[in-house]
Structure formats: C-alpha cells, structure tokens
Amino acid sequence: MRLRHIEVFQAIRLTGSVSRAAEILRISQPAASKILQHMEMQLGFNLFERIKGRLQLTHEAELLGPEVEKVFRELENVRRLARNLRQHPEGLLRLGCVPSLGLSLLPQAIALSRARQPGVMIDLQTGHTAGLITSLLAREIDIAIVFNPSHHPGIRSVSLGESELVCLSTDPDTSPLTLDNLTTQSQIRLPQDDPLGGLLPSLRDSEITHTDSAIKVQTYYVACALAQAGCGYAIVDALTAQAMLRPGCFIRPVRPRIPFKLAALVHESSTLSKLDHNFIELLQTLGSRLETPPYARALK
Template sequence: MRWRHVEIFDAICRGGSLTQAAQLLHISQPAASKMLATAEMQLGFRLFDRVRGRLIPTREASILAPYVARLHQNLDDVSQLARNLRSHHEGLWRIGSSPAFGLELLPVALSRCRQAHPAMSFELRTHHSGELLQALETRDLDMVMSFDQGESSGVQQQVLAHTELVHVTLPGVAPLRCWEEMAERAFIALDADDPVGAMVESLLQRYVPEVAPFMRVQTHYVACSLVVQRVGEALVDLVTARAMQSRGLAIHRLPEPLPIPVSILTAHDDAGSGSRERVLDHIRQALLECRFPD
C-alpha cells in the first residue's frame, strides 16, 4: 500500500465521499476515483461500499483504519519535530521550568539575556517534572530547569548550581534550633513526588516520624503563600523563598545545611551550542545572586 493510497483512504474515511476526499487532497474527483481504484486493485479487495451516495468502509477497511490513523499521527509528529528544529535554528529557545524558577529567577535571567542578545527569543513554560520531561523528549522544549535529576534514557543532565532548603515563617517566629523541634510546629508539607518534597518527607520521617503534616501542597510558592496567611510554617527551596520574601516571609537557615542541586535537562542527543551557553550563563548568574538574605 503506497503512501498516496494511504492518503486517499484516510481522506475518504474523513470526508465520507470521493468529492470531499478530493477537496481534502486538493485534487480532482476523477483523480481521487482513480487513486482509490488503484489502491483496491493492488490490495486485492474493496475498501468501500457505495451506499446511498456515500462510501462506507468495508470490514477490511475498518481493520486497516487504526493503523492508517497511527501512520498519520507519526507523520504529524515528524512534522512537529521539523517545525521545532526550524524554530531552534532561528534562535528561539523554548525553556521549561519548575514553578519555583518561573516565579522570579528565570524572568530576571531571560530579561538580562534579551538585553545582551536582542536576536534571541524565548518561550517559557512552567510545569511539573513529568510533563516537562515528556515535552523535552518530543522536542517541544529545548531545555528544562528543574530540581529533578531527569532519570530518563532520553535526557541528559547538567548540574548548573546548588541552592538550599530553608525554613520560612512569619516575622518574629523563631528558627528551628534542632530537627526534633519540627514536632512542635505546624508544618505544611510538599508533595512527596516533588524532589524537594521528598527531601522534606525524609526529614520528617527521620526526626519526627510520629508527626503527620496537617496540610500537603504541590508547589513551593503555595506553601509560602499559606505561611503568609498564618496557616503554618514550611521548608522550601531558597529560590522560591527569596521570590516570596517581599510578601512578608522570614527566611531561616536550618540546623544543618541541605543543598539542593539545580539541573538543566536537555535531550540525550543535544550537542549544545554557544547560544545555549550564553543563556545558561545568565541563569547561572541569577542563581548565584539568589543568596541567603543577610
């Protein structure tokens, strides 16, 4: 079955008639009729029965239909990949990030990058790790900034820098003097599937296993917002804490430092470029400036 036969078969399935199929393929009706006849002759069976002016798929055609649909989806995927590669070549950088970085750090870094390199353009998408990795593997994104380590065969990882886990409270609330004090505080926990959330969960299980968090949230800035609203206290990354500090947060160091790696994830066969390194230089600088407040 040649590709032109696949095209006429799919067009008739979608249009229901040779006239509609011809319009979809931008050919004449006689040409469409000839393509169908050639396809049926080569296959050795009819694909459609004519019923009251419409072409109805035969049993054999109904069996073929999902395979043909899959072929078209694969072609659409190839076309999308080609468009993505063309956009990349033209200087568009599509960056995905965890919500923590999209709040302030990446807007600052990309603003500086645009000032230094006006020919560059950007798309910035914030999402959670699973969706970002999927978009990276299909080339819908060029790079992902995440706390996740990107454990996937289709992804390569570069640790760009480290931030740290911090304790956020309302002003005037004392910092933790030891981990066991967590049992006396009302802590808002992060989703355990989140890399930082898993770190917090490990601390709770290790030092206060008898205490269950009274609230669990998916994003770090939601935890900070709840602290501002006097709901409780939280352990979050320093990047989010600094971005939310102006809303009335106090940021405390922990009883012992707990570094959090910040990774840049790219497709496994991405060889990198000077343009990408310039983008990463600005992101790295913004991370270095996101220090613990004096």
C-alpha cells in the same frame, strides 16, 4: 508508506470523504484517489470501505491509525517549527521549567537573552519534572530547567548550580529551623515523591495532632501563599522563597543545611543550536551567582 500517503490517509480518516480530503490538501479528487490506491497497493490491504455513503476505516486501518497519528503530529511539529524559524530567523528557544523557576531564575535568564538578541522567540512551558521529561523525549521542547533531577534514560543533565531549602513563615523567630522541630510545628508539606519534598523527613501519622496537623500541597508557590496567610511554615527552595517574600513574612535557614542541584535537561541525542548552548551558559552564570537568602528578616 510515503509522507503524502500519510497526509491523504489522515485527511480521509478525519473527513470520511475523498473529495473533502482533497479540498483540505488542495489537490484534485482524482489525485487523492490515486494516492490512496497506490498506498493500499503498497500495503497489500484496503484502508477504507464505503458504508452508507461514507468511508469507514477497515480493521487494519484502525490498527494503523494511532501510529499514523503520531507521525502526523510530528509532521505538524516540524511545520510549526519551520514557520517559527521563518518568522523569527534570529532563532527560537523552546524551554520548559518547573513552576517555581518560572518565578525566579527563568525570567532573569530570558530578560538577559532577549536584551542580547531581541529577535529571539521564546516558547516556554511549565510543568512538573516528569511532564517536562516527557516533552523532551517527544521533542516538544529542547531544554528543561528543573530541581534535583534523577537519572532518566534518553535524558542528559547539565549542572547549573546549587541552592538550598529554607523556611518561609510569618514567625519572626531568628533562629534556624532544625529538623528536630519539624514534628512539633505546623508544616506545609510538599509530596514525598517531589524532587525537593523527598529531601525532608516525612511526618508520621502518630506525630500529627489535632491542633498541629500538616497541610500537603503540590506546588511551592502555593505552599508560600499558605505560609503568608498564617497557615503554618513552608519549607521550599530559596529561589521561590525570595520570589514570594512579602511584608510580614520571614525567611529562616534550615539546619542541617539541605542543598539541592539546579540542572538543565536535554534530549540525549539532540543536537543543540548555538542559541541553546548560549542560553544554558547564561543559566550557569546566573546559577553560580545565587545569593544566600535574607534570613530572619521580612520585607518592610
């Protein structure tokens, strides 16, 4: 099957008509019919049959349809990228990050990148690590910035630095929060399958009392917002804690220290552009300058 075959097949599949497919593709109806006939001759089976004046997919075409849809989506991605590159010859950064890094590290990196190259276009999506890996494998993004990545087939990890878990709450206690105290205070918990939530010991049901029940959330900044409202304490990454620090809230260290890695994920077989490499180097520079958060004090 040729690319033109796929375009004609998809257009007829969507419109149910050769003439309307030809209009969409801006070709004549005889040309569309000829392409369809040539495609069916190469395949050795019919793709459509006419039922009540409308072309319907044959059984073979139904089976072929999902695979053609994948190719067609990839073709649209290529066209969209080509349009972006034409409109922004300086380059395009297709980035993904976990939501928390969208509050802290990424805005700094993007601001510096645009200051150096104002014409660069930024396409940024946020999501959980699993979704970002799916986008990388589908070539929808080129770089994903995440916490504590595990090995995944087809994905290469580039270290950006290290940070740690901290405690955010309205409690002005200046002492470090020890892991032994996790079962006796109101903890706003991240899921155990989360890259950072899995670093903490989980609360057993027997240790949760009616007056001291844990709250479970999916995102770090929601945990911080709940802590700000006095719902308990949130143990999150230091970057999110600093970004979400508000008057009346305090950041405390967790002991023993629980470090984690920051990493940029890329497709293992991708050839990154110079712009991509420069952005990763910029992230590494920022990652190496991560400061210890202002423990045991609130914003004034």
